Amino acid sequence: MAILVTGGAGYIGSHTCVSLLKAGHDVVVIDNFGNSYPEVLHRVEKIAGCTLINAPGDIRDREFVETVLKRYRCTSVIHFAGLKAVGESASRPLFYYDCNVVGTLRLLQAMRTAGVKKFIFSSTATVYGTPQYLPYDEKHPLAPESVYGQTKLAVEKMLEALRTADPEWSIAILRYFNPVGAHESGLIGEDPKGIPNNLMPILAQVASGRREKLTIWGNDYETRDGTGVRDYIHVADLADGHMAALKVLETAGCRTFNLGCGTGYSVMEVIRAFEHVSNRAIPYEIGARRPGDIGEFYANPVQAKEQLGWQATKDLRQMCEDMWHFQVKNPDGYNNSEL
Template structure:
């Protein structure tokens, strides 16, 4: 199958491209590199031992998207392209709605114009907001505490509305929990620009000596050790979830599914596991809670097993070991 992967040079996109190529698909990456590097695409091809096609472009450019879909005879789209920093979304909400929501509108218009009717969308567990119950299943009410999460809800609603109007489409909404780790080759991994927004890349930079210490936001949550609990999922498991989702679309349908492990690890669990994997100390201080943070969040992954035949296989030790290998081999990310 010829698959357009928007945002395919990014962290999750690049790992998914590896799995798509290994499964025998033709991959066309469409990326503007605002938060990624062309080097990741070169490394994807090295890992897979197969070529892919790369087009530099912005998903808000409908004409270019139409041209690419036609030129490469695309049969499906995996849609990763989007801005993803929660704090930045609070400071610049219009930029997030423009890029994430308007960009998806342009993509759907281009798909409609070219007759491409299959899409796997990169959503997020942030659509659940502050959990009313745990573990989180797909029936949990949708709510978001920031513009990033709300942009994902708007896109999910838009795709559900589109399916009602066009019931011959095939649509999956994948709600990720907390992606971490890296490919076990050490060639691709998470390469945040500036100060990392997410826990594990920050821990990795402390372990490798790029940063002095970790600030843990909140040590007084109602959790076993007082620090926040999250469902961390290995990025390779997540990538295989996209492949499973694509292969599940044998007939027209539209549904949402969680991609998580169902296991909650605390911030201190991650710190201890990373110290074990790296053999390095990870000094930290406990700071005050951040506004908008929640105590615990983890998935009920049963629907993914039922509908996709998929489940996470890699645990926290593998997540930390693979992250550390990537960090050691690429101390400055793709600029190394």
Template structure:
């Protein structure tokens, strides 16, 4: 059974490659390398002892996708490829709609042409927008507040429409919360190119001296310590959730061919709790300053995980200490990410 992983050289994609290869599946990766490095796939091979087939290409190129699906005898697709920076999506909305929505449309057309009808889609908790209640269930109203979130929701709606049109399609829509951590080998991890978009890379860059201090945006939220609360999930747990979704797609009956599932821990941690946990893991002090709230940020956001437990038989296993420890191991072994192979500190 060969699985095409689009965006497979990226942060979550590379960890998913490890999980699928270790489960005995064959993997081919399609990646444009716009926001990733092929080196990650060499590290995947080193971890698993198995080769990873790699094809460089763009998710919007339907003929290229068809060529890959046919050449490798692909039977299922895990779809990570896309743009993912919230702030950038506000500045460049057309790029986000073209890559995330139009790109997925091209992928589905190629799959249809090649008789491939199983797909796991990388969605996001940003589709919920401002929480009306917590924890967030899959039935929570959607209302994304930026082009990135809206592009994800548009893809979700397209998949549900396609699933309703023909029972041979099988979709799993996985709404991620906040992926952090790295493989415990320290060989693969988050490798942001340019200014990071997420909290953890900022914390690590302060810990290793690349940044003077962390900006904490707001300390007057109605939370345990005034800073924003989010649901952080270890990337290895997240990858395991994709494998469980893959297994579920092959077991689904025709009257239930589209699953929508949150992937989170169900526990919220504040920014300041994350800082303290990382200080313990790294034995470093993380200087920070309080900055004004950012427009669009919510006070709290965390998942209801019961659907993932009942539909997929999946539950996050790794705690906050493991998330921070594995992140620090990755940073210490790779101070310049994939740009400097085999480095250590």
């Protein structure tokens, strides 16, 4: 019996694979390595001290996924595979709908044929859109403003409809806030191909000299220092959230949980924290607000605490320390062949 992890070589998927392996689960990974590296899976095995099954492929290949599910007798699926760049989603909407929505549809069809009806979905807090109130709880109205968020919401609605049509399904929808940090070993972390879209990997690249400076997109928000405020969560805490969600799959239903710290940090606060742990100055410039950006964005994570027994434990300092440790150990990302 095994757990299938789609996108298991990705940033959050790889950390969750470590947690699953250390807990004694057999793990099968499907990844097409479109935005990840096969090397990551070797490092996951090194950290966990045991092996996983790597089944390279694309979740849009329904027959392939069905074969993998049956061959390895998978009992549940944790679904990370997909695209997540907000800006790119606006310029390539059909690509995003194909990967995120059609890909999930094909995966669910393969699961149904294979008789696997336990599913954890990697969603996003961007499904909430502009806040009508803060912090966001799971009952907040859903109005995503990006194509990326719209694809995630489309999948959420598909999952709810599936559960209504077939009550045997057990589904957990996890809405992430802003994952950051890296594994404490420094072996795995966030190393996106191309230009990073998220604050923390850009900070690490600026601090290490790989990038000249950081652009702060807007400093005139109605926040304590004018820069945007976000709920940052350590990727290890996020992985633990998936472990906790496995427990609710023991009973049928479709449940949704925010995974965040419940605390917002501004861009300037994150910069200062990163400067402190790295002992490096972070050059930055102020740019104009980006269309669709929101001033404040943070979670009410009480439901996850009450129903999953989960809460984030790592603070901003730990997030920055672990990200910097990964950057120092991997100055060229996963292209570093010394590890």
